[in-house]
Amino acid sequence: METNSLVQKLSETKKYIRSVSDIKPRLGFVLGSGLGHFADTIENSVAIPYSHIPYFHSPSISGHHGALVLGNIGRLPVAVLKGRLHAYEGHSVEQVVYPVRALASLGVETVFLTNAAGGILKMKVPGFMVITDQINLSGTNALSGPNADELGPRFPDMSEAYDRKLTKLLTQVLDKNKISHKKGVYAGLSGPTYETPAEVRYLKRIGAGAAGMSTVNEVIALRHMSVKCVGMSCITNAAAGLQKAPLSHKEVTGNARAVEKQFIAALQGFAKAYKN
Ligand code: HPA
Numbered sequence: 001m002e003t004n005s006l007v008q009k010l011s012e013t014k015k016y017i018r019s020v021s022d023i024k025p026r027l028g029f030v031l032g033s034g035l036g037h038f039a040d041t042i043e044n045s046v047a048i049p050y051s052h053i054p055y056f057h058s059p060s061i062s063g064h065h066g067a068l069v070l071g072n073i074g075r076l077p078v079a080v081l082k083g084r085l086h087a088y089e090g091h092s093v094e095q096v097v098y099p100v101r102a103l104a105s106l107g108v109e110t111v112f113l114t115n116a117a118g119g120i121l122k123m124k125v126p127g128f129m130v131i132t133d134q135i136n137l138s139g140t141n142a143l144s145g146p147n148a149d150e151l152g153p154r155f156p157d158m159s160e161a162y163d164r165k166l167t168k169l170l171t172q173v174l175d176k177n178k179i180s181h182k183k184g185v186y187a188g189l190s191g192p193t194y195e196t197p198a199e200v201r202y203l204k205r206i207g208a209g210a211a212g213m214s215t216v217n218e219v220i221a222l223r224h225m226s227v228k229c230v231g232m233s234c235i236t237n238a239a240a241g242l243q244k245a246p247l248s249h250k251e252v253t254g255n256a257r258a259v260e261k262q263f264i265a266a267l268q269g270f271a272k273a274y275k276n
Contacts, residue, residue, distance in 0.1 A: 028079045032212075046069070097221035119235040
């Protein structure tokens with residue numbers, strides 16, 4: 001995507017979204033595999049299918065729906081990306097991060113990114129991991145190519161990819177709601193294969209707490225645009241080699257659904273506690 005055309009495209013996208021709803025979201029959410037029902041809890045909501053939004057592509061895999069939901073949680077205006085794109089579906093990394101760039105263009109200060117992931121740290125399954133940092137092993141970087149200087153710097157700082165204060169706030173919300181969790185580093189791989197046991201041993205040695213197939217490039221694009229990030233993985237399975245049964249997408253979405261109530265309570269609680 002050419003840089004001035006990226007800026008132009010984002011402005012067209014924003015104009016279209018604003019023509020449907022004049023809500024000016026402050027907090028954004030990205031919902032991972034099997035975690036879409038949180039969007040149904042948004043008040044006064046307007047759902048815009050991705051297929052209606054200029055330059056948005058639609059996700060293709062089951063467990064993902066494509067809609068931007070705008071509305072409120074209490075007094076806080078929010079925007080929810082229900083369903084995300086993955087490079088393994090054939091989307092370019094620019095297309096993968098375009099929806100979060102659109103959230104940034106709409107003026108969100110913070111994006112709460114969620115995903116389904118395989119647990120490498122010892123933890124409850126299904127359960128949750130608050131993401132403290134990330135390792136980009138996707139083989140791509142959202143900022144490869146010419147830099148759109150209007151959006152952010154050529155060499156963005158990533159020393160606080162996940163905002164420390166907001167991460168602390170999230171752990172407090174989880175504690176208050178008695179939602180058991182660990183804190184750890186999210187390793188973002190390309191997928192679509194799950195990892196091999198040898199890859200999981202490697203990930204453990206380099207400090208990863210969970211492995212997944214998303215999120216890392218979205219965080220890169222958001223930090224590029226100076227948007228704060230906070231992240232939580234739904235640990236749907238122990239990573240390959242750490243559980244006996246083979247991994248399947250059915251297990252991932254089924255286990256995500258099994259902890260859906262806690263997941264929704266965590267996101268709702270965070271939005272209610274959020275002040276920036
Ligand atoms: N690995 C990668 N991605 C995943 C996993 C996993 O074990 N579980 C859910 N998404």
